[in-house]
Amino acid sequence: MSVDLSPITLAIFVPLFGAIMAFLLPRAASVIGLATLALTTGAVIWLARAVLTGGAVVLPLGGWGAPLGIDLRADGLSVAMLGLTCAVGFLVSVAALDSLKGAQQARQRQYFWPLWLLLLTGMNGVYLGTDIFNLYVMIEVIALAAVGLTVLSGSRAAVQAGLEYMYASILGALLFLMGVGFIYLQLGRLDFAGLTGAEPTGALIAALALMFVGLALKTALFPLHFWLPAAHANATAPASALLSGLVVKAALYIVLRLAQYMPFPSETLLTLVGLMGAGAVIWGGIQALRAERLKLLVAWSTVAQIGLIFVAFARAGEVGLPESWKAAALLILAHGIAKAAMFLAAGRIKDEIGHDVIRDLDRSPIRPTLAQFTFALAAISLIGLPPSLGFIGKWSLMEGAMAAGYWHWVAVTMAGTLMSVAYFSRVFAGFLRFDRVRAPVGEHQGWALADAAPLTLALAAIGLGLLAAPILGFIEIGYPFGVAP
Amino acid sequence: MSLAPFVTALALPLLLALALIWPQARSLVWRMMPFAPLPALALALLGDLPMHAQADWMILGLQFGLDEISRLFVIFTGLLWCAAGASARHWMRHDARATSFGVMFLMAQTGNLGLLLALDAASFYAFFAPMSFASYGLVLHSRTPQAQGAARLYIGFVVLGELALFAGLALAVAQAGSFHVADLRATALSDPAVALMMIGLCVKLGIMPLHFWLPPAHGAAPVPASAVLSGAMIKAGLFGMITLLPLGGVTYADHGTVMMAAGMVTIFAALLLGVQQTSPKAVLGYSSVSQMGILALGLGAGLMVPQAWVAILPVLVFLAAHHALAKGALFLGTGAFAAQTGPAAKLAVTLALLLPAFVLAGLPASSGALGKEALKTAFNAGSPVWLPWLTVALSLSGVATTLLMARYVAMIWLHPPGAPAKVTQEAVLLPFLALVGASLALPLVWVAVAGTLAAPISQAAPGALWPVALGVAMAAGVAIHAHAQRIGPAVFLAQITAPGRALALRADSILAAKRRAARRLAHAMPKAIGETAMRWRLGQTAIAGLIALTLLLEAGGSLRGEAAMPPAAQPGAAHPPGHMLPPYFEP
C-alpha cells in the first residue's frame, strides 16, 4: 500500500518514527526529539494552511473511504488541537532539554524522548481520527506513554501515582471499549459519519454514557479525579506540563467530538455533566486551597479547570450545544497553554529553591523572579482575567449561560474564579513576602534558558486572548461534520 | 474698570505674608506691616464711586467693586489694621512665634479687606473663610491653656458659621441664579437661605447665642490681634448681612423678630456675663458682644420693615465705624497700659483709656451717643410695636456699656494684662493714641467721609447724659467675682463615641473567634471528607454501581434490540466485510 505524503500522515507517522529512533539511539534522543517536533510542527502548519484555504481535509488511509477504511480528517478544531499539542510540546521539550541535562538524569533522558514522542503520536492520532475504535487504540497508546512519563522520576510516590493512573486509565479505556462495542452492536458502524443522525435510542445513549464515563475517568472529571493530583504532582516538571496541559485534553477532545456527531445527551444528562463539572470546580478549588505543595496545588487547579470546561460544555443545555463546544474548546486551548507554563514554572521554582512547600516559599533567600513572574502570568490566564485566552473562554461560557438563562452555571463559574484567586494568591504571598528571610534577598536570581519556554507559553496564554476572534473563526472551519465525501 | 487696583490692594498683605517665610525678608516685612492696608485705603479714599471690575477666570468669576457702604467699611477697617499693624510690629518684636503671628495677621487682613471688596458671593466666601481661619492662629498665639481653650471654641464656631454661610450662599445663589451680590439683594430669597446666612454671619458678629467664642478669643489673642478681631473682623458679619441679604426689599418678619429679640438679650446678657470677667480683655470682648446687640436691633428692624432700612443702614455703618475705632483704641490701650512700667505712666494711659470708654458708653455728643440717637430716629420708620422697647433698650445699653467699661478699668488695675518684656513703650502708645483721636473725631470727620450717608448722624440729637451717669453710679457700688469655665468639644466627642467603640471592639473579637472556628472547620472538613472517601472508595464504588446499572440497561436494550435490528440498517452488510478491517489486518 502506498501512503501519500500528506501533512496528515506526517503528523502521525513522524512522531511514531521519531519515537522508535529515539528509543534505538538514546544518545541522540534529544536531537531526534527536537527534530521530530520541528518536523511535526511543520506538518501541522502545512495542514493548518490547507485547512484555512480549502476547508476540512479528509485522507482515506490506504485508499478506502469510510465506512470501510480508516479516514483521517483535519478540520479547524482538530488542527487547533494539533497546533496546541505541537506548540506546547515543542516548548516543553525545550524546557525539558534544560531540566534533564544533569548527569543523574541519564535514565530519565533515555526514556523521556521515546515516551513523549509516542505520546505525541497518540494525541495526533486522536485529533485526526474519525473512527471511535481507532480513538480507543490511540487513547490506550496515550495512556501507556503517559504512565511512563509519570513514573519517569522513579521515586516511590511517582510510581505509586503512576500505577493508580494506570488503573484509572486502563479502566477508562475499557469502559470506552465497552461503549464502542455496544455502538457496534446497535449501528454496525464505528466511523463518525456513521454515527451522525442515528436514532437516539435508550441503548445508544447508555452506550454513550459508558464512553463518557470512561473518558471522564481519563480526563479526571470529578468525582473520577482521584488519580490526577498525585500523578501530576509527582511527575517531573516537563512530564507534568505535558500530562496536565495536553494529555487530559485528548479525552476532552473526544467528548467534544462525540457531542458533535452522536445523538447527544438529553437535557438531564447534560445537566449531570455540568454538575460534575461544578463539583470539580468547587472540590478542586477547596483542595487547592488546602494543598501544601506547589505542584499539588497546580494539579488540583487542573481538576477544577477541567470541571470548568465541562461546565462550559453544559452551559446552555441541549439547545446551546452547537455553540457551547466553542467555549469549551477555547477553554481547552487556554488551559493547555497556561497549565503547561504553570507546571514548568513550578518545576523551575522547585529546582531553584529546593522544595515546593508553599508555606516556606518565603523563607528562601533565593527568588527565581522570572519563574515566579511566569507562574503569575499563567495564573492570570487560569483565573480568567482579561485579556487572556482563559478570560475569553470564560466570557463565552458566561455569555452563553446567561443568554440561555442558566444562572447556576454563571454562579459556578464565578465561585470557581474566586476560589482560584484565593488559592493562587497563597502562592503569590509566598513569592512576595520578604520579612521571613534572614539572608539578604537577591533579585533576578536563577535566570536560565529553561525560563524562556514557560515564559513564552504564559505570554502566549495571555496574548492569544487578543486573537480570540481569528481562533474562533479557525476552529469553526469544517464544522458541522456532515457525511464525509 | 481695571482689576489692577483691587489686585494690588489685596496682593500686598498676601505677598507680605508669603515673604515672611523667607528669614531674610522678615525684618523688612515687619517694617512694612502698618502699611499693608494702605493700597486698599487709598483705593477707598481716592477712587471714584462706584467701582467695578471683574475677572471671569478667577474662582467662579471674581467681581470686585466698591460702593458707598463698602467704601466706608474699607476706610475704618483699613485704618484699624494700620494701627494694629503698627502696634504689632513692636509688640511682636521679640516674640518667638512672631513669624507665625505675622503670617496669620496678614492673611486675616487680606481676607478682611478682600471680603469688603468682593461683589460676588463666591469671592465673599472665599475671603471670609481665610479671615476666619487665619484668626485661629491669632487667638491661639500665646499657647497658654486659656488660649488653647479659646482657640478650640473659636474654631468650632467658625466651622459652624462657615458651614451655615456656605449653605445659605448656595441656596441664595441657586435662587437668584447669579453670583452677584446685587442680584442676591434684589431677589426674594427663601426663608432658610436668609436664616442660614444670618446664622453664619451672626457667629462672626457674636450675637447671642452664638457669642460664646468671642470673649475668650478676644481675651486670649495678643493685643494687636484683639484689636482687629474686635474692631474689624466682627464687622465682616455686619457687612455680610448688609451686602448679601435682600434688606430693604423683602419682609422677613420672623427673622427680624428673632434678630431683635436676640439683640436685646445680647445687650444685657453680655453685661451680666461681662461684669463677672476678671481679664480686662475678656470684659472688652463682652462689651463688643453687647455693642453688636445694638447693631442686631438695627438689622432686625430692617428685616421686619424693609421701608425703614434706608434710614437704618447709614446709622448702622456709622455705629460699626464708631465701635471699630473705639474698641480698637481700647484694646490697643490695654496693651499700652500693660507696657507701661511706672504707676504714673499707667495712670496717664488709664486716663487716655477713659476717652474711648466714654465714647463707647455714649457720652453726649460723642459718636456713641450720636449713633444711638440716630438709630432711635431711624426706628421711627420701623415697626411701631417694637419702637418703645427699642428706644428703652438703646438707652439702657448706655448703662450697660458704662458698667462694663467700669469693670474694664477696674480690671486693668487689678489683673493687669501681660506684655512682652522688651516692648518699646512709645511705639505701642502711638497707635493707641491715634485711634483715640480718630474715635473722638469721628462725628466730625464722618460728614466729610460719608457724604450723604452722614445725614442722619449730623442731624442726630446729642443724646442724654443719664445712662452714663447711672452706669458710673452703679459701677461704683459693684464688686462681683466670677468664674467661667466650659468643657472642650473633644472630650464630649470621645464620650459619645466610647460605647460605639467598645461595641465595635467586642464585635471584632467575636467575629475573629467565629472566623477562627470557620477556618478550622474549613481545614478539617475537606480533609475528613477526602480521607473518608479515599478509605471507603466511595466515589469509585458509586461509579461502579452506576456503570453496572448502565450495563444492565444496555443488556436489556442493546442485546434485545440487536435481534430486532433490520439488516438494511447494517451498512457493513452491503460490502465485503473484510474491507472493514484496519489496514494492518488486511490479508
Added chain:
Amino acid sequence: MTPDLIYGLTGIAVFGIGLVGALCALDRLRRVLALKLCSVGAGFLLVVGAWRAPPGVPDPVPHALVITGIVVMVSATAVALALIRRLQTLEAEDER
C-alpha cells in the same frame, strides 16, 4: 434465549465483576486481574457483534477489534506488572 444473548450477558456480567474489582479492590495485583476481566468481558461483547445477521456469516470486524483489544491489554498488563514490581522493590528499599 439465543446463544448470542447468553454470550452477551455473560460478557456484561464478566465486565461488571471486573469493574467492581478494579474500582474497589485494594490489592494491586487483584486490580490488574480485575482489569483483565473487564477486558475479557468487553471482548465477549464484541464477539457477539460478529454473530449478527445473517447468523451464519461471521462479521470479521469485531474479531479484528477483539484482537486489537487483546494486544493493547497485553501491553498494558505488562506495564502494570512492571510498575508493581518496581513499587515493591522501592517499598522494600524504604523498609530496610
Added chain:
Amino acid sequence: MMDAPLLPLFILLTSLLAAPVLFSLPERAARLRTGINLGMAGLKVALVAWLSLKVSQGVIYDLRFELLPGLEFKLQADPLAILFIALSAVLWLITTIYSVGYLEHGPHRARFFGFFSLCVAATVGIALSGNLFTFLLFYELLTLATYPLVIHRGTAEALRAGRIYLIYTLAGGLVLLLGTLGLWVLAGTTDFVPGGVLAYVVAVNPLAAQLLFVVLIGALGVKAALFPFHVWLPIAMVAPAPVSALLHAVAVVKAGAFGIMRVVYEVFGIETAQALGVTAPLAVLAGVTIIYGSLKAITQDDIKKRLAYSTVSQVSYITLGVALASPLAAVGALAHLIHQGLMKITMFMVAGNLAEGLGVKRVSQMDGVGRAMPGSMLAFTLAALGMIGLPPLAGFVSKWYLAQGGLEAGQAWVIELLLGSSLLNAIYFMPMLHRAWFRDAAPETTGAPGRPRIGWMLAVPPAATAALVLIAGGFANAPFSPLEWTRFIVAIEYQE
C-alpha cells in the same frame, strides 16, 4: 497640524511599553531607570496635551479591534476620557518623581517601577476605553498591577492587606464581568454612547435593567470604595506612600468613580437611569458613604488611615454628583474627580515625607511638624483646607457645584449632607493642622533636632500638586481649567 489617529494608542503605549523595559533593567541601573520613567511620563503629558487640544477642537478618536464576533476592543478619546487621562498623566509625572526620591535606596525598584508603569497604563486604558468590555480589560489589569505595589514591602501585614485588596477587587472585577456580560446579552453592545444604550431594554424589561445597574454599580463600587465595599482601602494603606498617593488620587478609586460615570451617563444614560429610579438610591448610598467615611476618619490616629477614610468619603462626592442627575451636580462631580485627586495626592505625599523625614506616622506625633517641614506642611494645609471646602481652593469649587446641583435637582438634603461632611472633614483635619502648626514639637517623637533631610524629589511634588490645588480653585473659570472642561463634558452628556 499633523493628524495622528493612533494618538490614544501611543499614549497607552508610553507606559505599557515602559513596563517590560523597566522590569528587565538591573537593580543598580538607577539613573537609566529614572531617565526612562521621567522621559516616558513627560512624553505622555505632552501627548495628552496634544490630544486634549485636538479633542477640544472636536476631533473624536476611535480605534477598534475585534476580539470576539461583535465584541470589540475599542479605544476612544472623548472629553470625559481626556479629563481622566489628563489627571493621570500629570499626576503620574509628579508621582514618578516622588517615587524615585522615596525609594532611592529601597529594594526591588525594578519591580516597583515596572508595575507602577503598568498601573498607569491600566488607568490610561480605563480612561480611553470606548466600551465596557475594554474598560473591564483595563480594570482587571489595574487590579493586577497594583497588587504588587500594595504588598511592595513584603511584610506579613502587607501581604494580608494585599490579600484583602486582591479578593475585594477581583471579586468586584468578577461582578463587573457579570455586569458586562449582562449588558452584552441585554443590549447587544457594550459601547459607551452619550445618552446610553439601554433605553429599549429599560422600556421592555425594567427589572433586568435595574438589576444590571445594581450589579454594575456594585462592581465599580468596590474600587470606588462605596460603603460597604470600602474595607480594602484603609487596609491597603500599608503600601509605600507614593503607591497610596496614586491609589487614592488617580488609579484605583478614581477608576471606580470614573466607571460609575461611564455607566450612568453612557451605558444607561442619565435620563434613562433617572426614569428607572436607580439614581436616587445611589445618591443615598453615596451620602451614607460620605458620612460614614468621615466618621471613621475621625477615630483614626494613623495619618494614612485617616487620609484613607477621608478618601472613602471624598470619592463618594463624585458618585453623589453623578447620581443627583443634574447638570450642575455633574459639573461638581467631574471636577471633584480632578480636585480630589490633586488634594489627596498632596496629602499622601506629605504623609510620606513626614514618615520619611521625621518618622512621624501618627496624628498624635504631629506636634510641631509644621516648623520642621514648613514647605510640605504648607502643601498639606492647602490640601486639607481644600478638602474642607474653603475657597478659593479646589475642593470648594466642586462642593459648591454639588450643592447647586442638589438644589437644581430639588434634593435639598444634599446641602445638609455637604454641611455635615464638611463639618466632619474639619473635625478630622483641623487637629492635624493645629498640631502641625500650633504645637511645639516633642523632641522624642521627631527624632534628631534640626531640619530633616528630604531631597528635592520628595519636596517638590507635593508643592507642585498643592499649587495645582490652588490654581484649580483660584482659576476655576479659566479656559482649560478642570471646571471648564467639565462643563464641556456635561454639555455632551446631558446633550444640551
